[in-house]
Amino acid sequence: MMIARVRTSLVLAAMLLLAGCGPAGPEKVDVDGTLSFNGEPVKNGAIQLIPIVSGPMQPITVRDGKFQARGDYAVLCGEYQLVFHSWELVMPKNSELEGDDPDPIPEMMQRIEKLPKKYSTEECEEKLFLKPGSGAVTLNFNLEP
Secondary structure (H helix, E strand, O other): OHHHHHHHHHHHHHHHHHHOOOOOOOOEEOEEEEEEEOOEEOOEEEEEEEEOOOOOOEEEEEEOOEEEEOHHHOEEOEEEEEEEEEEEEEOOOOOOOOOOOOOOOHHHOEEEEOOOHHHHOOOOOOEEEEOOOOOOEEEEEEEOO
């Protein structure tokens, strides 16, 4: 009787240990690369990864033509529609800070989209498929007018 309890306890302990050895969640892929428009690096922008099937939209920030999504910010494996943005940051016309402050608050700035709608809306036809086990991916986009 005592041996049966010990054996049962060992089996339960082994099951609990093994339960923690599986994957931590959906597989992710490190992504980095460049984004340019008409041969010029996109200074301020983003790439939106919109899942084709289901799941959360994943934005990637673009600065000076470069982007990266690694580690905790890596992209979930799956198929995505891409939407690109390139913004010019301008002070709103009716702002109290207009002209007086040499270093305006970034949150007060307005984003003016610089890319054509064929890239900056869901009309964009660019797709991306990230397969499990594919390792890090480098993407280079040169969008033309």
